Amino acid sequence: MGHVKLHIPGPVEVSEKTFRAFCTPMIGHRSQAFKDLYAKIQPQLQELLYTKQLVYLSTSSAWGVMEAAIRNLVSRKVLNCMCGAFSDKWYDVAKRCGKEAEPLQVPWGSPIRAEQIDARLATGQFDALTLIHNETSTGVMSPVYEIAELKKKYPDVMFIVDAVSSMTAVKLEFDKLGIDVLLAGTQKAFALPPGMTVFVCSPAALAKAATMKDRGYYFDFVEFQKNAEQSMTPSTPSIGHVFALASKLEDIFQEGLEARFARHKKLAEMTRAWAAKHGFTLFPEAGFESVTLTCINNGAKPGGRVVDVPKLQKLVREQGFLIDGGYGKIKGTTFRISNMGDETEATMQQLYAALDNAMKQL
Numbered sequence: 001m002g003h004v005k006l007h008i009p010g011p012v013e014v015s016e017k018t019f020r021a022f023c024t025p026m027i028g029h030r031s032q033a034f035k036d037l038y039a040k041i042q043p044q045l046q047e048l049l050y051t052k053q054l055v056y057l058s059t060s061s062a063w064g065v066m067e068a069a070i071r072n073l074v075s076r077k078v079l080n081c082m083c084g085a086f087s088d089k090w091y092d093v094a095k096r097c098g099k100e101a102e103p104l105q106v107p108w109g110s111p112i113r114a115e116q117i118d119a120r121l122a123t124g125q126f127d128a129l130t131l132i133h134n135e136t137s138t139g140v141m142s143p144v145y146e147i148a149e150l151k152k153k154y155p156d157v158m159f160i161v162d163a164v165s166s167m168t169a170v171k172l173e174f175d176k177l178g179i180d181v182l183l184a185g186t187q188k189a190f191a192l193p194p195g196m197t198v199f200v201c202s203p204a205a206l207a208k209a210a211t212m213k214d215r216g217y218y219f220d221f222v223e224f225q226k227n228a229e230q231s232m233t234p235s236t237p238s239i240g241h242v243f244a245l246a247s248k249l250e251d252i253f254q255e256g257l258e259a260r261f262a263r264h265k266k267l268a269e270m271t272r273a274w275a276a277k278h279g280f281t282l283f284p285e286a287g288f289e290s291v292t293l294t295c296i297n298n299g300a301k302p303g304g305r306v307v308d309v310p311k312l313q314k315l316v317r318e319q320g321f322l323i324d325g326g327y328g329k330i331k332g333t334t335f336r337i338s339n340m341g342d343e344t345e346a347t348m349q350q351l352y353a354a355l356d357n358a359m360k361q362l
């Protein structure tokens, strides 16, 4: 059997055009050619993230920068908003970095709400807050605009936001929202291969980082800023990724940001409709469903249809598509379908046809 098309929530399918760009012959990372390449994409990255700050490129998956944000910015105590596998893990990572950390845990399937954060930040104990905008394990999107508005009451608290599975698919206005660190790995809605993280820091985050003694070198935000000012990265980056990113940014701006955001929303609605048609319910609380993936309830919550997920996956795979069988403690009692990256109504219809066919055989 040939390639099985990825409809798992990352890595996602990578286009031929992107792969060709990735395979551009190598250049030196201190060469003028590299500086020209980074300088060319910098304004596009700034437009994508609605920021005047320099956008950085880290050769690491998202966790590199997620851990770095803790090491660069937490001196007193971090409040970790937890609503699924990745956001729960961030608390664990903060403690492994030797930091004081406190969980703000809500049940999986629920979003994080501004008032919950307000109650904790009001204690005055915290100098940092972590939030996962789109919790990929549960398919829940937390109301980041509402939270950002509340966070403005606490200007000294560093606001660290993971947009790993929402960046490029949802409007995230970095400067306006008052976020201090915003990051995403490239293997999700960017539809690039895994191995690079795009991120941006506020002037306040850079000032705070400069005061932190044990922030290390490889992920030192101050080094990223100094180098980005010269259109470079602190160490040798995955240059193939930078070529691929340049190609993808061409695609993104050719489509238009608003059209890209609308496309993701529409495709997620189509997947929700497919689930409803087959009697399934959704795992996320109503009104907080992700627009990049759909987490379908398969017994994790009362109500709705329950099927043999491994069998469904197998039947769909035989038709050339890979869907996800659930993540962490809701593996098997949910399943997930991604629509992020380059998917269109036509490509999603092909997937639904394969899913329909599989459902008939269950």
Ligand SMILES: Cc1ncc(COP(=O)(O)O)c(C=O)c1O
Residues within 6 Å of the ligand: 010, 061, 062, 063, 064, 086, 132, 134, 135, 136, 137, 162, 164, 165, 185
């Ligand atoms: C929301 C979110 N944050 C963080 C991560 C971790 O990313 P990585 O494994 O690429 O470091 C993931 C991975 O799926 C994710 O979905």
